[in-house]
Amino acid sequence: MESLRRLYIFTGKGGVGKTTLSKAFVRYLLEHDHEAIYLTFQGQSLSDVQTGTTEKTVNGIREISLDLEECARTYIEKRLNSKMIASWIVKTPFFRALINMVPGFSYLIYLGRILEMGKANPRLIVVLDAPASGHALTMVESTTNFKQIFESGAIFEDTGKMLALLNNPEYTKIHVVSLPSLMSWQEAVELRTGLHERTPVDVDITVNNCLFTLVENDLEKLPQGLRDKALNEKQLIQDNLSEMRCILPHSLSHDPLAIETELVGSLAKLI
Amino acid sequence: MTLSTKSFEIFCGTGGVGKTTLATARALSLSQSGNRVLLITIDPAKRLKDLLGLQGDAVGEVTPVELEGAKLDALLMSPEKTIGRMAKKYQTPDLANNRIVQILSKPYGGMNEILSMVEVQMQFETGLYDVVVLDTPPGAHFLDFLESLGKIKSFFDQNFVEIFSYLGQKTASAGKKVFGLNLINRVISSGVRKLLGYLQNVTGAEFIDDFIGAVQIIYQSRDAFLKGLSLQDKLKSRTECNWFLVTSVEQGKAQEAIELRSHASHFIHQDHFLVLNKCLELELQGWEPAEPHLASLKGSLEDKEQMLKKQLQEVFPVVLEFPEIISLSPSEHIQHLTEKWKSYVPQS
Numbered sequence: 312m313e314s315l316r317r318l319y320i321f322t323g324k325g326g327v328g329k330t331t332l333s334k335a336f337v338r339y340l341l342e343h344d345h346e347a348i349y350l351t352f353q354g355q356s357l358s359d360v361q362t363g364t365t366e367k368t369v370n371g372i373r374e375i376s377l378d379l380e381e382c383a384r385t386y387i388e389k390r391l392n393s394k395m396i397a398s399w400i401v402k403t404p405f406f407r408a409l410i411n412m413v414p415g416f417s418y419l420i421y422l423g424r425i426l427e428m429g430k431a432n433p434r435l436i437v438v439l440d441a442p443a444s445g446h447a448l449t450m451v452e453s454t455t456n457f458k459q460i461f462e463s464g465a466i467f468e469d470t471g472k473m474l475a476l477l478n479n480p481e482y483t484k485i486h487v488v489s490l491p492s493l494m495s496w497q498e499a500v501e502l503r504t505g506l507h508e509r510t511p512v513d514v515d516i517t518v519n520n521c522l523f524t525l526v527e528n529d530l531e532k533l534p535q536g537l538r539d540k541a542l543n544e545k546q547l548i549q550d551n552l553s554e555m556r557c558i559l560p561h562s563l564s565h566d567p568l569a570i571e572t573e574l575v576g577s578l579a580k581l582i
Numbered sequence: 583m584t585l586s587t588k589s590f591e592i593f594c595g596t597g598g599v600g601k602t603t604l605a606t607a608r609a610l611s612l613s614q615s616g617n618r619v620l621l622i623t624i625d626p627a628k629r630l631k632d633l634l635g636l637q638g639d640a641v642g643e644v645t646p647v648e649l650e651g652a653k654l655d656a657l658l659m660s661p662e663k664t665i666g667r668m669a670k671k672y673q674t675p676d677l678a679n680n681r682i683v684q685i686l687s688k689p690y691g692g693m694n695e696i697l698s699m700v701e702v703q704m705q706f707e708t709g710l711y712d713v714v715v716l717d718t719p720p721g722a723h724f725l726d727f728l729e730s731l732g733k734i735k736s737f738f739d740q741n742f743v744e745i746f747s748y749l750g751q752k753t754a755s756a757g758k759k760v761f762g763l764n765l766i767n768r769v770i771s772s773g774v775r776k777l778l779g780y781l782q783n784v785t786g787a788e789f790i791d792d793f794i795g796a797v798q799i800i801y802q803s804r805d806a807f808l809k810g811l812s813l814q815d816k817l818k819s820r821t822e823c824n825w826f827l828v829t830s831v832e833q834g835k836a837q838e839a840i841e842l843r844s845h846a847s848h849f850i851h852q853d854h855f856l857v858l859n860k861c862l863e864l865e866l867q868g869w870e871p872a873e874p875h876l877a878s879l880k881g882s883l884e885d886k887e888q889m890l891k892k893q894l895q896e897v898f899p900v901v902l903e904f905p906e907i908i909s910l911s912p913s914e915h916i917q918h919l920t921e922k923w924k925s926y927v928p929q930s
Binding site for chain 2: 325326387390391396399400403406409415456459464465466467490493494497498501520525526529532533534535536537539540543563564565
């Protein structure tokens with residue numbers, strides 16, 4: 312049995328079901344009496360339209376959506392002990408140019424906030440629905456980059472602490488979500504390799520939306536194309552079974568909440 | 583509205599939908615109809631990299647490709663190589679040597695979008711191509727970037743940079759005489775100095791010095807960056823650019839494609855096409871399963887696809903459908919999609 316981590320990051324290409332899976336996983340944790348939240352963030356630059364950090368409870372799940380400017384302001388406020396100066400700094404063109412020219416900077420600010428939340432509540436488990444694949448690498452890389460960029464000062468120390476937590480296998484775990492097609496699988500493996508090069512934490516691949524597991528016994532009754540699709544999935548699963556942390560079936564439902572609920576029972580392996 | 587040939591074609595999409603494969607097929611179909619084509623791609627899947635031969639030394643270099651009897655040039659973006667070309671072309675060697683610029687131009691470092699604009703502009707200027715097809719990174723990132731171009735432009739605003747020069751000289755050699763600063767700048771710069779004083783507590787003094795250094799170096803290369811930025815006018819022009827937003831049935835999210843377009847609403851003109859990949863409609867049409875559970879599978883797949891198409895057709899002027907292609911070799915797969923692209927071009 313794996314030990315419970317404090318931060319679970321779900322990543323992978325768009326449309327693989329990250330959001331549904333992240334929420335289903337929060338649901339799983341809640342059902343097992345853990346305190347868990349679903350977390351996502353809004354933009355990479357200060358010129359993106361953002362709505363302020365929001366927190367709401369949807370169908371029993373606490374969902375937090377982080378706003379970049381608010382996170383930056385709060386951080387500076389804490390560092391300089393002044394709300395007024397912090398509000399002024401985040402509005403200056405210099406600071407905005409800094410963040411807009413250096414988009415990885417935004418991840419540093421978001422990650423700082425997430426780890427801060429974990430510190431404030433030692434029981435809290437954060438499930439992060441992270442942006443599409445290239446960005447997950449940027450996210451992990453940004454902390455390393457900025458450790459190199461800043462040689463001293465509060466950010467340097469904070470980045471160091473952040474790196475220590477983010478790269479601590481007992482604190483963080485990354486799940487790459489893939490579809491059961493060869494191309495999607497290869498991309499997930501590439502992403503995992505990229506992440507492994509940058510961080511020592513566990514990176515597991517979950518294969519979502521499998522048709523094969525639904526039609527295993529009906530293959531000869533399917534039309535040619537669908538049968539080929541299912542057979543390709545079968546082949547892929549056979550060839551890579553040992554590397555797949557979790558295999559989840561295609562859902563016939565159209566409603567995200569219903570799909571979440573269907574998935575909950577199959578997620579024990581994601582701990 | 584018909585699909586005509588323009589100087590630029592931009593492919594955006596939510597990732598994992600076959601965007602790069604469709605862009606490659608489009609580039610091939612353009613080449614087969616007699617155009618000189620350059621395909622610029624950011625993050626292709628491995629088998630496409632294999633197919634196009636974009637590996638090892640070829641990364642970041644224009645590489646001739648021959649596929650299905652058509653020729654085109656392909657370029658897999660490497661920010662580092664682009665910086666090198668800029669430094670050479672605009673004779674600003676410092677650009678390639680600055681520590682902060684180097685870190686920012688790592689493959690996932692954050693300068694990728696602006697560098698791809700600069701690269702497209704430099705390649706177009708060679709006059710070697712009739713059409714440049716640009717495959718952008720997944721998600722709304724590229725569109726966000728285009729939207730924020732105006733703000734980046736202000737980065738190169740004369741006053742703003744003069745203040746940096748002033749501060750840079752202050753840090754480099756204290757007391758050195760500074761030219762060209764008017765009173766307003768002096769007032770602003772005293773504010774900036776106060777800001778930097780506060781920021782130094784947070785970021786450390788070295789970073790402020792390095793960042794000011796990087797800003798000055800980037801400013802020295804402003805011609806290259808501004809030329810890249812000027813490309814946005816061409817991309818906004820209906821006569822010069824086609825936009826393709828790609829999504830897939832598998833992904834099943836009309837909302838994301840619609841959001842993508844609203845992200846780009848100031849940017850995208852009327853000639854934009856929604857490309858819907860991996861349609862199962864033809865496949866399912868002739869299938870009459872007797873078993874109830876298979877019938878419900880068929881019904882579910884069909885419903886999902888029909889719902890998606892309906893939602894998309896309400897919002898997008900043109901929806902181009904591409905079928906799901908299963909169990910063909912990569913090159914046959916591309917050939918199939920290339921033929922499909924041709925079917926959308928009016929025959930003259």
